[in-house]
Amino acid sequence: MSIITSRIAYNVDNFGEQAVETAKLIFLWDAEHDQRMWDLMCDDVTFIGPLPDQYANGKEEYKESIKEDFDFWFDLYDEHYILEYYDDEVALVSGSYLVKFRETEPVFFMHRQRFSMLFINVDGAPLLKHIHLSHPDNLIQEGETYPYMFGQDLRKMIDDMKRSATNDAMTGLYNRNFFEANYHGLNNMISTPPYGYVLYFDLNGLKAVNDKEGHEKGDRLIINFAQSLKTAALEVVVQSVTLRTGGDEFLVIAPHATLEQVGALLRKVKQEFKQRCAMLSPFASFAMGFVHLKEGMELKDAVSLADERMFRCKRYIRSQR
Structure with missing residues (x-):
């Protein structure tokens, strides 16, 4: 038998603590799909x-029984390991941890998993002889290996919540929360040549539309302008x-x-x-101000300047009435 564990560099000397380190490594490699x-x-x-009825006798049956583990990527949190007993030949390790599926997965699932593991001494290294896993809270429906349907619904709910936080409910465009949450990335995006433009738009006459024709038509005006x-x-x-960015203002x-593209x-x-x-x-009409980006210019400074120029345009339009 090839004893790979004999090549693990343990930071502890006694067999019991080595068994604990091996338990941690098994769960880590399971999460990382490491064979x-x-x-x-x-x-x-x-x-x-x-x-x-989940029971396996031998590695091959064990692999078959948990093959669905490798369909998902997950991380472990709040790990607790207890060395219940050890001598020179055996060690019993128990504990629990939280399993949380990664955000890239199509489902959201987080649960606490309990375990007990029996290790035996093989050529001076701890090898897993027996493992028992249990879920304190079982959300699995009949016919499922994981609570996939529950997790899928939960993932959709989380994605919808994130979307509602960063997307304007009326127009579907990104909102100011998106701007603030992603500012670093947006600022980096404008920081490499060729340098482009920031354009700030404002709807003129929205108050008059709301007052004279009703808020429903005013909302429709905002939605249509956003689509434009x-x-x-x-x-x-x-x-x-x-x-x-708010109200009747857009960026x-x-x-x-x-x-030339700005003109188009x-x-x-x-x-x-x-x-x-x-x-x-x-x-209804609209005003617009724009700024040509330059090396070293911060996005917020560019937006502020474009906003200022938009108001100049707005004042000019009013003066022509």
């Missing part, structure tokens, strides 16, 4: 699992991020756009606005 975990077990290892911006940005600019970050974007927005918004109300 070396099997080298830490006896060929005739026995396994009792948390599922009904998004459609124009996707069509004209290769890479861009469109946000509703387009185009990190590598050219001045503005023309496209006007075209979309005429089709989607002007027909809703004669009071």
Whole structure:
């Protein structure tokens, strides 16, 4: 028998503590889908699992019984290991840990798993002879190996909550929470040449629409303008991020756009606005300010300057009425 454990560099001397270290390594390698975990077990290892009739005698049966483990990626938290008994030949280790599926998985699942493990001394190294796993809280439905349906619903709920936190409920665009939560990445995005533009938009006449034609039409105006911006940005600019920063104000970050593309974007927005918004109300129009990004410029500074220029445009439009 090849005793791989004899090559593990233990930080402890006695057999019991070495068994604890081996237990930790087995669970770590299980989480990482590392097949070396099997080298830490006896060929005739026995396994009792948390599922009904889950029992295995020998490595091959054990592998078959937990093969679904390797369909998911998970991490371990809050690990507790107790050395219940040991002498020179055997060691009994028990404890518990939290299993949490990673965010990349299609389901969300977190549960506490309890274990007891019997190790025997084989050529001076602890090998797993028996393991018993149990779940204090069993959410598994009939026919499932994992509580997949529950976890899938929970993952959707979590994703929906995250989306609602960073996406504007009315327009579907990213919101200010998204801007703040992802500021570092957005700032890095604008920091490499060729340097593009930041554009700030504001709807004119929204208050008049709300007062004279009702808030329902005002909401429709906001939604249609958001779609105008998004459609124009996707069509004209290769890479861009469109946000509703609040109320009737919108932001387009185009990190590598050219001045020609900004001009084309503005023309496209006007075209979309005429089709989607002007027909809703004669009071509606929009103002825009933009900033050409430069080396070393912070995104928040660029947004602030674009906002300031947008208000100049807004004041000019008012003066022409």
